[in-house]
Amino acid sequence: MTDTNLVEIADAKGLFAPEVIWVHHWTPSLFSFRVTRPQSFRFASGEFIMIGLPNADGRPLMRAYSIASPSWEDHLEFFSVKVPDGALTSRLQHLEVGDRILLGRKPTGTLVVDALQPGERLIMVGTGTGLAPFLSVLRDPATHERFDHIVVSHTVRQQEELAYREFLEDEIRNDEIFGELLRDRFVYYPTVTRGDFHRKGRITDRIREGLFRQDLGLTIEARQTSRFMICGSIAFNKEMVEILTGWGLEEGTQSNPGHFVVERAFVG
Numbered sequence: 001m002t003d004t005n006l007v008e009i010a011d012a013k014g015l016f017a018p019e020v021i022w023v024h025h026w027t028p029s030l031f032s033f034r035v036t037r038p039q040s041f042r043f044a045s046g047e048f049i050m051i052g053l054p055n056a057d058g059r060p061l062m063r064a065y066s067i068a069s070p071s072w073e074d075h076l077e078f079f080s081v082k083v084p085d086g087a088l089t090s091r092l093q094h095l096e097v098g099d100r101i102l103l104g105r106k107p108t109g110t111l112v113v114d115a116l117q118p119g120e121r122l123i124m125v126g127t128g129t130g131l132a133p134f135l136s137v138l139r140d141p142a143t144h145e146r147f148d149h150i151v152v153s154h155t156v157r158q159q160e161e162l163a164y165r166e167f168l169e170d171e172i173r174n175d176e177i178f179g180e181l182l183r184d185r186f187v188y189y190p191t192v193t194r195g196d197f198h199r200k201g202r203i204t205d206r207i208r209e210g211l212f213r214q215d216l217g218l219t220i221e222a223r224q225t226s227r228f229m230i231c232g233s234i235a236f237n238k239e240m241v242e243i244l245t246g247w248g249l250e251e252g253t254q255s256n257p258g259h260f261v262v263e264r265a266f267v268g
């Protein structure tokens with residue numbers, strides 16, 4: 001497929017055809033990439049969009065991807081698994097700078113701060129590539145206007161899969177825009193379930209056992225003043241919703257803001 005063909009297909013289908021400007025491989029099964037942002041493309045931090053490539057027959061093969069960059073950034077970043085026999089990711093993983101992808105026009109999603117009632121802290125809990133939307137929300141000024149404290153929890157199987165760890169541990173604290181704002185107000189809380197790490201176990205278990213709360217120095221009452229964003233596998237989301245509803249918390253929507261919002265982590 002040449003880029004000319006891809007642009008023609010995008011035009012015919014009402015899609016964008018942005019260019020890849022950066023690719024980073026974290027592990028043999030995880031990578032991130034950035035594309036140029038079409039001028040008219042607007043989204044709210046935390047939303048997802050359809051991206052893809054044309055099939056051999058020219059039809060677009062599209063999957064939902066959370067946007068990992070904040071809404072003010074001039075590029076769009078995505079964080080993806082590489083599934084060897086995955087229809088799309090088996091091809092996306094070979095992207096190189098200068099290639100083009102297909103990009104939908106209608107971002108949407110539930111992980112937006114507008115769907116949450118005001119609270120003291122925003123706790124974002126994700127597994128695997130479910131981290132992506134939180135990287136966006138974390139760097140949106142609206143998040144900091146609404147919440148005094150922000151927590152990003154990321155659970156993966158092996159330590160190497162803690163993509164963006166350096167960014168969340170160090171770089172963001174020295175960031176020109178967010179460094180000052182986040183330094184004493186942001187906690188990055190990684191956990192690893194199957195390998196060596198200083199903090200082991202599923203986040204769901206750590207929450208149930210009270211370890212998460214203890215590590216953060218929170219009282220039980222802090223549940224009621226915390227707001228949550230959840231993004232991971234179906235089983236993980238279900239468990240988190242059970243925990244939060246068990247505390248009496250309610251899911252929110254933009255028209256009816258609540259205490260938590262949930263989105264599936266999309267796997268290509």
Ligand code: A2P
Nearest residue numbers: 127128155156157193194202204233235236239
């Ligand atoms: P575990 O290793 O105990 O299965 P996956 O790679 O399968 O998507 O999982 C990503 C991470 O999410 C893993 O660390 C996995 O832990 C964890 N996980 C999977 N299912 C759940 C669940 N229902 N509740 C909490 N964590 C989960």
